[in-house]
Amino acid sequence: MNSQEAKAGAVLTVDLDALKENWRRLKARLKPGAELASVVKADGYGLGAEAAGAALSEAGCKNFFVARIDEGIRLREALQGGERIFVLDGVLPGTAREFPHHDLIPVLNEPGQIEEWLNAGKADHPAALHVDTGMNRLGLSAAELDKLMPRLQAARLALVMSHLACSEETDNPKNQEQLKRFKPIAERFPALPASLANSSGIFLGSTFHFDLARGGVALYGVNPTPGQPNPMAQVVKLQGKIVQVRAVDTPETVGYGATHRVGGPALIATVSVGYADGWPRALSNRGFGMLGGIRVPLVGRVSMDLITFDVT
Incomplete structure (x- = not known):
């Protein structure tokens, strides 16, 4: 115990080697050819996005997701270079020019963001497209997608994605319902990689994996299969x-x-x-x-x- 730990009432230890191991464990569960992205939003789930991102990059991760653009800017400075960083909030008013400047990829969630992006003259910079399949939080509705398909031809899309609402509940019919809705959406963009599975979604089977899965809370040691033994390594330890x-x-x-x-x-x-x-x-x-x-x-x-x- 060093002097700083001796003076502290509590010590929180973050095991970055365990974080890397969890990335490898999730990656090994994916179908052949599928990639694993890392979600490091909310300051890496409170554990330090820069340190977590750098460790995950060392493990082999090439795709990252954050929630806010300021998180993406800080993460970009911590990574080795060449990784893709997706910003889930997308293009908020006045932020369009920041994405190419910091080499970030916005996730376009609604018609106003698409117009903001294209009207700002950023069509040559990659963006992702989020389509809602039942979460009813972020993403275009099916009707909005139909209406905007001609307009989207002007965008340089790099990914089409959706998000599962009940993936922790393996028997919840919502999972199959969302999968059924997402498949034809992905087929409308045959040249684009598709992403649906989050941490728990990875354990629903290969039909949910598509081209890119997004590992989130499981990377940090939280059990993605509630009620079953935790397949993840412990990343965080709090000692008092x-x-x-x-x-x-x-x-x-x-x-x-x-x-x-x-x-x-x-x-x-x-x-x-x-x-x-x-x-x-x-x-x-x-x-x-x-x-x-x-x-x-x-x-x-x-x-x-x-x-x-x-x-x-």
């Missing part, structure tokens, strides 16, 4: 120091609001982590920690800088 261990017996309670009442003699360990460190307050009296490889339940309310575990 035990500040105090105290013996408590019934009818005593633990923490603010007296929300946990001990049922008998117990040892309560107070740890120097709280909601100020990102531990969700909603996990009060829920979840667990690991002490010497043993699961110990979190008891009581999560405080700003302290949480309590029953280590009996």
Whole structure:
């Protein structure tokens, strides 16, 4: 333990080698010829987009997705060069000229963005096209696509994509419904690579893979197959120091609001982590920690800088 860690109440460790391994694991699940993109939006899911992007590039990733254009600009500076960076928000008013300047690719989501892009004279710079298949969030509707097909001939499209709404639920009929809707859309652009699958979508089978899958939360170690063993490596570890261990017996309670009442003699360990460190307050009296490889339940309310575990 170095001096900085010794002074810290909590230490968050990000394993970039595990991140690379997760990219390789997802890539290995794809059908032959399909590529795996990495989603590094929201500052790499809170773990640092620049460091995550650089590591994923070293692993072999050539395609990245971010949400905002400012994220794309920062990521471009961190990468080796030659990678494609797609911006999911697309072209917001006044941003069209920034995309070629920073070598970013907008994902065009609605008619106004397409007009903004083409009217700005950027038709020679690549853009992606998002078509909605049932998420009803971003993307052109089927009717808008029909209407805009002639106009899209003027754009230099590099990808056509959609997004799955229920891919974590393997038996949800929404998955097949969206696949059925996306196939004819992709066929309307035979020269373009197509992308539908997100992290969990990769595990729905090869028919969802198309040309490019988008690995997101699974890259960072979150289980893309809820209810099944996690196929991903652990990327993040949060360690807190035990500040105090105290013996408590019934009818005593633990923490603010007296929300946990001990049922008998117990040892309560107070740890120097709280909601100020990102531990969700909603996990009060829920979840667990690991002490010497043993699961110990979190008891009581999560405080700003302290949480309590029953280590009996």
